[in-house]
Structures are given as structure tokens and as C-alpha cells.
Amino acid sequence: MKFDIYDFSVLTKSIHESLNSMMGETAVMISEMVIVGIIFLTLFAVLGLILVYVERKICAFFQQRLGPMRVGFWGTAQTLADLIKLLLKEPLITKNADKFLFNLAPFVLIIASFMAMAAIPFAKGLHAFDIDIGVFYITAISSIGVVGVLLAGWASNNKYSLIGAMRSGAQIISYELSVGLSLLTIIVLTGSLQFSEIIESQREGWWIFRGHIPALIAFIIFLIASTAETNRGPFDLAEAESELTAGFHTEYSGMKFAFFFLAEFINMFIVAAIGATVFLGGWMPLHFGALESFNAIMDFIPPIFWFFGKTAFIIFLMMWFKWTFPRLRIDQLLTLEWKYLLPINLINILVMAFFVLMGWYF
Amino acid sequence: MSTEVVNEIKEQEYFINMGPQHPSTHGVLRLLLSLDGEIIKNVEPHLGYIHRSIEKMCEKDTYKMIVHLTDRMDYLSCHMNNEAVCLAVEKGIELEVSDRVKVIRTIMSELTRLSSHQLWWGVMGMDLGAITSFLYGFRDREMIIDIFEETCGARLTMNYNVPGGVMFDIPNNFQKRVKEFIIYFKKKLPEYDDLLSNNVIFKARTEGVGILSKEDAISYGVTGPSGRASGFSCDIRKQHPYSAYDRVDFKEILYSEGDCFARYKARIDEMWESMFIIEQLIDNIPEGSARETTRAVIKLPKGEFYQKVETARGEFGVYIISDGKKSPYRLKFRSPGFSTLNALNTMAKGSKIADLVAIMSTIDLVIPDIDR
Amino acid sequence: MIKSIIKYIKEVLGGLKSLLKGMRVTGYYISHPKEIITQQYPENKDTLKMFDRFRGEVILLHDENNEHRCTGCTACEVACPNGSIEIISERVLNPETGKKKKEIDKFIYHLSMCTMCNLCIESCPTDAIKMGRNFEHAVFDRSLLTSVLNRPGSKLAPGVED
Structure with a gap:
């Protein structure tokens, strides 16, 4: 049985053609950009709201609590209520803050995560920006976010913020390496940096299974490094509320604080989506070589659910880390990267390259 | 920038005010840190934000009233504080309480120690970033607090001891509930080890951090689990037994490392010992009156009376100077937290900000105890 | 190596x-x-039962005839470490015996100052006061925390002073 997944490019093409018949070329381009922008903005906001709620609920269940229960059914409208509260809050700026940079910082952070989101393939053909160096693009864009954190820490003119921002800078510069190298381990297998091709190459099975041991090691390293890159616990040194009160966003309030908060969750979604795409086959359903009927059942689940399911799984893992482990100290954080993750990663790439040469993968 | 300006900036110290409002100072302690990057050069505690002049208030109160003020000092070991005052007053009026009272007081003290250490464990995890441990610590503490609530009528400031005994006799299902708790907590305590003690991150954060030598511990008067982790044998329960501690068998926990992990382990081991003490006593509470009758207004004879007890934080002393009236002429509390805080600079010098947080949570500060 | x-x-x-x-x-x-151990507090009000000994506030016991047992001896006022009890009493002429007798006019209780130490209940010779189990004391005005405990028109129960 040949499996056929609905290609969203059919839909997008038809929209493109109907727009073309209505107006000129420039107008089509502008209106398509606006449509995509609006869709992504909505997705951004909805994802943020859902992730904040899910985080609070999951954290609560880890801690034998119930979490938000009052607003809406099982507290589902809680984040919406919080959003309204944050919108109505007075935006405070400290007297000696660098006002321009202070206001700019949250936008730098949020634009960086917004741009990274463009390269994520949600389903077949549902892809805003299928650039041929997709992995490279995302690793490059996601490190712009740290500029926002550094700006926030510097412009707040608060000593805690500055320490937090400096920590964050050191952290992201080092962990960027591990994220890149662990993704590279899989690129050795795929031979392409384009996300759609990476997914296409996993038609026979996900890389985490086909690449077995080196892929698994790369996945674990990716999980650790991406948790660190998004500044989440146990690597939340930039915030470290028991040491630096709130780190780089100590002085922020209202909507600007909400931007930092939102960016953290969207970044988490982005790295989880990349992990799901590269290691777990993106929107590809779960297939086992010979089990035809099993594969057919799996094909019934639409690819977009596969994508979000896998992303949710990785997000859950990251939340599990956060709500279990104590925070590392800054020197231990760097030790972990330079003495453990990086050498293991380099050896792992060599092993993977050797395996590929010998054809020792499924 | 010219080199002189750069040098001048380099010579300036980078100060940070940690507190009075800070998540990890557990109250209104203000620490003035001078930093070199992230490395701490000096820690200077500033006190006085929660000073309520309890010692002065005691000078106008009768001896019965003083007891309830000691609840408000080290609120996590309020029962032991109450006991110290009552023992000192009983010494003064030469009253021997019944065996039943002694055993009840010992059980309640050990339960208080357990609850205090549970809360400390939770907060310790939270200070190091493992927020989940906070909730688990509180979950287990809740069971003890419920026992207290049923027995004493209050959850935190219990005011259960009175000169001459305890305020109420224990309720009927007290023994049953305590035994249930012991069974429950023996299952939960290994979970603490899985979650924090054996965790590689936790070990890296605490081992070899904030070392306090035995000599320093003795010269600063660091007592309790913090002192014993440095090898300073200072358990009042062993050395000057009071209440029923002379009839129970327990180990004095001693470690020699003196670092954060040793202080952590000392407290975890103390929890096991506390449960062991309670197990020995809970089935043999002797019959007798739970309260000896005293005069409505107790008057101590002229003289000086001192009683020390082992609270969850160390040696707590009550020193009463009486001039024969109904209230003391002068009353001095020796609180363990104050002495321990003095050693903070010795422990924290040269370590990082994150280490300071670990050190502060392992010495288990309760600010109202430091700042009476 | x-x-x-x-x-x-x-x-x-x-x-x-x-x-x-x-x-x-x-x-x-x-x-x-x-x-899960947390409770949903306002929702579980019906099943929430405080322990008998719980110390929430001081209450003056009244029986069904609106009679209390307080003689106005001020033992509790003396025993209180914080001055949260004030008793205003007056001498009332008893029409039957023709003698003047002490009776409480107002038993004033300052909840804001009370530390629930239970010393007043211990000191009461006639068991007139007791610790109540109510713990929901939050109000919007501090003056509401001061209350008069004896109900209007209440009397001393007969036989208490004998």
C-alpha cells in the first residue's frame, strides 16, 4: 500500500493562483505576506497561552497540586486573565535606565523567536520559509535572542539584571555549539540542511531509530543543550530567582515582561519542534518496516497531529527536567558544556560519520 | 578611557544589597555583598529589620506570659523554645514535673525538629532551583502540623508548654497518628535522597562549598546540625540531657567535612534519629498528671537561672535574672541563628553568589530568631 | 590513560x-x-472540620436564655499578655436582695492584638470564655476586629457566683 499524505502545497498553490487572478504581482506578494504574518502572529499568541497553561498544570501535577482551577473550566482561562492583567499593568521604567534600549530589548527577543518560527515545517507543504539551509538558519537566528537578554540586563541599570544577562551571554555562546553539533550528527545522515528534505529522508523510519546509538546520544545532548539555550531550568541561571531575584527581567513589568515570558515559551516550542523534526521525523507518522497494517493505521492520523504530538512530547520532557532538577552554578554549567557535552559530541559525530561510511544504520 | 580611569573603576568595589527583600534570605535579612564579578569578597549582614525587642517585653510579662513570646522567635522550633523557658522557670520554683510531661515534651520536641527539618529540606531545594522539593517538604510537614493542631490547637505558634507541664493532655488518637506518620515518613524519606541527596547536580552544588572548619565552628559558637557537620560535638540532648532524653537511645550525628553537603546530610540523618527517638517513646508514655498545679502568678526566687535546649538550629539558652518579683529583672535568650550567621562571612568568602545561597540555606536561618 | x-x-x-x-x-x-494533596478551600467548606482544640478566636459562651457565665472578675484581662481583652463592668442594684452587685457591661475583645495563646481561657475561674473554631477573620476595616463579646441584654447565669 502506498501511503499518501495530504500535501498542503495544493491548498497554498490554489490560494496563490486565485490571488494572482485578482491582482497584480506586487499586491499578491504583499497580501500573501500579510496573511502569513497574521497566521503566525495568531499561532504565536495561541501557542503562548496554551504553553503557559500547560506548564502551570504540569508543574502542579509534578508537585501534587492542582494548579489554576478558578478561571474557566479547570482554570483554562487563567492565562487569558493573566494576559489581561499584564496588558492593563503600568509599564514601569526605572529612573536611570537606558530608555531606548530598555524598550527595545523585549522586541529583539520576540522578533528573533518569531523569525525562527518561520522555518518550522508543520506538515507537508505547510511551511512558511523552506530555505535550503534551514538548520543553519534556525541556529543562527535563535542566537540573536541573547542580544535581547543582554540589552535588557544592561539597560535596566540593575546589578542583578546585569549579572543575569552576563550569565546568559556566556551560557548561550557555549551551548550554541552543542546544539549545532548534535544537529550536525543527523545532517551527516541526511546530507541536507533543508527541513523538508530532512523529513523526507525519514520516510522509512525516524533517525533516532535508524541512527541507533549515536543518534540517541545526539538526541540526549540536543535535549540538554536546547534546554540550556532556552534559559529554562535547570539552566535558568539568567533568571535564577533565588539568587538574582528575576535576573535580566527584574525591572520589567506589564506587557514588556509578558514579551520575555512569551519568548521563553515560544523558544521552548521552537527547539522542541526542531528536535521533533530532525530526530523524530517531524510530521512523518510512525512506521515500522514490515508491519503494513500498523503503518496504515498510523497513516490515518493527520501529519499535523504527528508534528504537534512529537513537539509536545519533547516539551513535556523539558518541563520534567525543570521541575525535578536543581539549578547548576555558572562554572558548572560551562564545565558541563566544554568538558562533557562538546567532547562527547565531537566523538559522536566521528562515530556517526564512520557508521554512515560503513552503512551501519538501518 | 585612560588607564587611570580604568584602574580607578577596577579598584571600586561592586556592591550588591541582598535583601531585606530577597527570595533566598528567608525573611528580612540584609546582606551587603562586595563582589568581584560573581566571586564574593565580603559578606556583611545587616540586622534590625524585624527587631521586636522580645527580651525587653519579657521584663514586663509574668513568667507564664513569656512562654508565648518565645514562639515568635524561632517559629520553626517553637516547642523547644517554650520548653526552655518552662524548664528554667521550673528550675526556679524547684518543681519536678511528672514523667508523663517529660515524655510528652520530648515527643513534641522531636516532632517539631522533624517538621522544621522538613521545611528546611523543601526550602533548600527551592534555593538551589528544584522547586518541586518545596512542595514535597510541605506535604510531609503537613502531617505533623495536623498532629500539632489536634494536640495544641495551633499549627505554628503552639504555646503548648506551661511552667509545670503541658497545657492540655494529649488527645486519644495522638499515639495512633504519630505512629501512622512515622510509617508514612519512613517511606518518603528515601524519596528525599532520590530527589536531592544523590542528584549529581545537587552534589556538585554542595560538596566542598562553604567549608567551616571545626576550629571556626567552635570559635563562632556554631551549634546544632551546622556545627556538628564540622565535627563540633555540641548536642545538648546528649551532653546535658533534659526532659526524657536521658532515657532514650540515639546517635549524635557528626560529620567532619564541614561543607554544605555535610550540613545537609547531618539534617537528613537527624530526621532518622528523631523518628527513632519518637518510636522508643510513643508506646511508653507513662501515666500521671499532664500538668502540675502552680500558683496563678509564678514568682521566682532571687537569683539566676539558665537552661539550654537543643532546637532544630542548635543551642538555645534562656538566662533569667530574677529579683523575686513576678516578672524577670532581665532575660536573655541565646539564639543559635545569631551565632551561626556570624560564621557566614568565613564560609562564603571566595565563593560565588550561587554558593552563598546554598550556604545560607544549609545553615538554616530563621530571621526572627537572629533578630529578636 | x-x-x-x-x-x-x-x-x-x-x-x-x-x-x-x-x-x-x-x-x-x-x-x-x-x-494530590491540595484542597480547594472555599469549595470544601462544608466538609472542612477544624479540630476541637483549634484556637481561632475568643468567644463568650451564651446559653439559650441569653445568659453567660462571666462575673467580670478580670482574671482574663490580667492574664492576657497583649491587652486584647478589656472588661468594663458596673455595679448594678439587685432589686431582690437590695445589694449592689458587679456585672459586666462590655466584654471587649481586640482580635487584632490577640495571639491565641490560650492564657485567658486557662485563667477563667467560671469557664465563661472559650476558644472558637472560626478562622475566617479577614475584614476590610481594622475597627471591625474589635468586638463586644457579650450579647445585648445578656445576663449572668444564676448560680455561677455561688
Whole structure:
């Protein structure tokens, strides 16, 4: 049985053609950009709201609590209520803050995560920006976010913020390496940096299974490094509320604080989506070589659910880390990267390259 | 920038005010840190934000009233504080309480120690970033607090001891509930080890951090689990037994490392010992009156009376100077937290900000105890 | 050299194992939602029962005839460490015996100053006051925390002073 997944490019093409018949070329381009922008903005906001709620609920269940229960059914409208509260809050700026940079910082952070989101393939053909160096693009864009954190820490003119921002800078510069190298381990297998091709190459099975041991090691390293890159616990040194009160966003309030908060969750979604795409086959359903009927059942689940399911799984893992482990100290954080993750990663790439040469993968 | 300006900036110290409002100072302690990057050069505690002049208030109160003020000092070991005052007053009026009272007081003290250490464990995890441990610590503490609530009528400031005994006799299902708790907590305590003690991150954060030598511990008067982790044998329960501690068998926990992990382990081991003490006593509470009758207004004879007890934080002393009236002429509390805080600079010098947080949570500060 | 490599690998694996152990603990609780211990407070009001000895506030006991047992001896006022009890009494002429007798006019209780130490209840010779189990004391105005405990028109129960 040949499996056929609905290609969203059919839909997008038809929209493109109907727009073309209505107006000129420039107008089509502008209106398509606006449509995509609006869709992504909505997705951004909805994802943020859902992730904040899910985080609070999951954290609560880890801690034998119930979490938000009052607003809406099982507290589902809680984040919406919080959003309204944050919108109505007075935006405070400290007297000696660098006002321009202070206001700019949250936008730098949020634009960086917004741009990274463009390269994520949600389903077949549902892809805003299928650039041929997709992995490279995302690793490059996601490190712009740290500029926002550094700006926030510097412009707040608060000593805690500055320490937090400096920590964050050191952290992201080092962990960027591990994220890149662990993704590279899989690129050795795929031979392409384009996300759609990476997914296409996993038609026979996900890389985490086909690449077995080196892929698994790369996945674990990716999980650790991406948790660190998004500044989440146990690597939340930039915030470290028991040491630096709130780190780089100590002085922020209202909507600007909400931007930092939102960016953290969207970044988490982005790295989880990349992990799901590269290691777990993106929107590809779960297939086992010979089990035809099993594969057919799996094909019934639409690819977009596969994508979000896998992303949710990785997000859950990251939340599990956060709500279990104590925070590392800054020197231990760097030790972990330079003495453990990086050498293991380099050896792992060599092993993977050797395996590929010998054809020792499924 | 010219080199002189750069040098001048380099010579300036980078100060940070940690507190009075800070998540990890557990109250209104203000620490003035001078930093070199992230490395701490000096820690200077500033006190006085929660000073309520309890010692002065005691000078106008009768001896019965003083007891309830000691609840408000080290609120996590309020029962032991109450006991110290009552023992000192009983010494003064030469009253021997019944065996039943002694055993009840010992059980309640050990339960208080357990609850205090549970809360400390939770907060310790939270200070190091493992927020989940906070909730688990509180979950287990809740069971003890419920026992207290049923027995004493209050959850935190219990005011259960009175000169001459305890305020109420224990309720009927007290023994049953305590035994249930012991069974429950023996299952939960290994979970603490899985979650924090054996965790590689936790070990890296605490081992070899904030070392306090035995000599320093003795010269600063660091007592309790913090002192014993440095090898300073200072358990009042062993050395000057009071209440029923002379009839129970327990180990004095001693470690020699003196670092954060040793202080952590000392407290975890103390929890096991506390449960062991309670197990020995809970089935043999002797019959007798739970309260000896005293005069409505107790008057101590002229003289000086001192009683020390082992609270969850160390040696707590009550020193009463009486001039024969109904209230003391002068009353001095020796609180363990104050002495321990003095050693903070010795422990924290040269370590990082994150280490300071670990050190502060392992010495288990309760600010109202430091700042009476 | 080989030894140090083995040590390195052991370190990494041992660290991972300890982390997984921790995750097992939290994983157990997320997979067992029945172990949730928090209570939904205002909703569980009907089933929430405080212990008999719970000290929430001082109450002056009244029986069905609107009679209390307070003679106005001020023993509680003296025993209170914080001055949260004030008793205003007056001498009332008893029409039957023709003698003047002390009776409480107002039993004023300052909840804002009370530390629930139970010393007043201990000192009361006639068991007139008791610790109530109500704990919902939050109000919007501090003056509301001061209350007069004896109900209007209440009298001393007969036989208390004998």
C-alpha cells in the first residue's frame, strides 16, 4: 500500500493562483505576506497561552497540586486573565535606565523567536520559509535572542539584571555549539540542511531509530543543550530567582515582561519542534518496516497531529527536567558544556560519520 | 578611557544589597555583598529589620506570659523554645514535673525538629532551583502540623508548654497518628535522597562549598546540625540531657567535612534519629498528671537561672535574672541563628553568589530568631 | 590513560542515572493524580472540620436564655499578655436582695492584638470564655476586629457566683 499524505502545497498553490487572478504581482506578494504574518502572529499568541497553561498544570501535577482551577473550566482561562492583567499593568521604567534600549530589548527577543518560527515545517507543504539551509538558519537566528537578554540586563541599570544577562551571554555562546553539533550528527545522515528534505529522508523510519546509538546520544545532548539555550531550568541561571531575584527581567513589568515570558515559551516550542523534526521525523507518522497494517493505521492520523504530538512530547520532557532538577552554578554549567557535552559530541559525530561510511544504520 | 580611569573603576568595589527583600534570605535579612564579578569578597549582614525587642517585653510579662513570646522567635522550633523557658522557670520554683510531661515534651520536641527539618529540606531545594522539593517538604510537614493542631490547637505558634507541664493532655488518637506518620515518613524519606541527596547536580552544588572548619565552628559558637557537620560535638540532648532524653537511645550525628553537603546530610540523618527517638517513646508514655498545679502568678526566687535546649538550629539558652518579683529583672535568650550567621562571612568568602545561597540555606536561618 | 577514560565514562553514566532516579520520583507523582494533596478551600467548606482544640478566636459562651457565665472578675484581662481583652463592668442594684452587685457591661475583645495563646481561657475561674473554631477573620476595616463579646441584654447565669 502506498501511503499518501495530504500535501498542503495544493491548498497554498490554489490560494496563490486565485490571488494572482485578482491582482497584480506586487499586491499578491504583499497580501500573501500579510496573511502569513497574521497566521503566525495568531499561532504565536495561541501557542503562548496554551504553553503557559500547560506548564502551570504540569508543574502542579509534578508537585501534587492542582494548579489554576478558578478561571474557566479547570482554570483554562487563567492565562487569558493573566494576559489581561499584564496588558492593563503600568509599564514601569526605572529612573536611570537606558530608555531606548530598555524598550527595545523585549522586541529583539520576540522578533528573533518569531523569525525562527518561520522555518518550522508543520506538515507537508505547510511551511512558511523552506530555505535550503534551514538548520543553519534556525541556529543562527535563535542566537540573536541573547542580544535581547543582554540589552535588557544592561539597560535596566540593575546589578542583578546585569549579572543575569552576563550569565546568559556566556551560557548561550557555549551551548550554541552543542546544539549545532548534535544537529550536525543527523545532517551527516541526511546530507541536507533543508527541513523538508530532512523529513523526507525519514520516510522509512525516524533517525533516532535508524541512527541507533549515536543518534540517541545526539538526541540526549540536543535535549540538554536546547534546554540550556532556552534559559529554562535547570539552566535558568539568567533568571535564577533565588539568587538574582528575576535576573535580566527584574525591572520589567506589564506587557514588556509578558514579551520575555512569551519568548521563553515560544523558544521552548521552537527547539522542541526542531528536535521533533530532525530526530523524530517531524510530521512523518510512525512506521515500522514490515508491519503494513500498523503503518496504515498510523497513516490515518493527520501529519499535523504527528508534528504537534512529537513537539509536545519533547516539551513535556523539558518541563520534567525543570521541575525535578536543581539549578547548576555558572562554572558548572560551562564545565558541563566544554568538558562533557562538546567532547562527547565531537566523538559522536566521528562515530556517526564512520557508521554512515560503513552503512551501519538501518 | 585612560588607564587611570580604568584602574580607578577596577579598584571600586561592586556592591550588591541582598535583601531585606530577597527570595533566598528567608525573611528580612540584609546582606551587603562586595563582589568581584560573581566571586564574593565580603559578606556583611545587616540586622534590625524585624527587631521586636522580645527580651525587653519579657521584663514586663509574668513568667507564664513569656512562654508565648518565645514562639515568635524561632517559629520553626517553637516547642523547644517554650520548653526552655518552662524548664528554667521550673528550675526556679524547684518543681519536678511528672514523667508523663517529660515524655510528652520530648515527643513534641522531636516532632517539631522533624517538621522544621522538613521545611528546611523543601526550602533548600527551592534555593538551589528544584522547586518541586518545596512542595514535597510541605506535604510531609503537613502531617505533623495536623498532629500539632489536634494536640495544641495551633499549627505554628503552639504555646503548648506551661511552667509545670503541658497545657492540655494529649488527645486519644495522638499515639495512633504519630505512629501512622512515622510509617508514612519512613517511606518518603528515601524519596528525599532520590530527589536531592544523590542528584549529581545537587552534589556538585554542595560538596566542598562553604567549608567551616571545626576550629571556626567552635570559635563562632556554631551549634546544632551546622556545627556538628564540622565535627563540633555540641548536642545538648546528649551532653546535658533534659526532659526524657536521658532515657532514650540515639546517635549524635557528626560529620567532619564541614561543607554544605555535610550540613545537609547531618539534617537528613537527624530526621532518622528523631523518628527513632519518637518510636522508643510513643508506646511508653507513662501515666500521671499532664500538668502540675502552680500558683496563678509564678514568682521566682532571687537569683539566676539558665537552661539550654537543643532546637532544630542548635543551642538555645534562656538566662533569667530574677529579683523575686513576678516578672524577670532581665532575660536573655541565646539564639543559635545569631551565632551561626556570624560564621557566614568565613564560609562564603571566595565563593560565588550561587554558593552563598546554598550556604545560607544549609545553615538554616530563621530571621526572627537572629533578630529578636 | 584508559583508567581516566573509564572514570570519565562512569562519571557521565552515574550522573545520568542519578538524574533519572530523581525524574522517577516526580514521574511517579504526575502519573498518580490521586496523590494530590491540595484542597480547594472555599469549595470544601462544608466538609472542612477544624479540630476541637483549634484556637481561632475568643468567644463568650451564651446559653439559650441569653445568659453567660462571666462575673467580670478580670482574671482574663490580667492574664492576657497583649491587652486584647478589656472588661468594663458596673455595679448594678439587685432589686431582690437590695445589694449592689458587679456585672459586666462590655466584654471587649481586640482580635487584632490577640495571639491565641490560650492564657485567658486557662485563667477563667467560671469557664465563661472559650476558644472558637472560626478562622475566617479577614475584614476590610481594622475597627471591625474589635468586638463586644457579650450579647445585648445578656445576663449572668444564676448560680455561677455561688
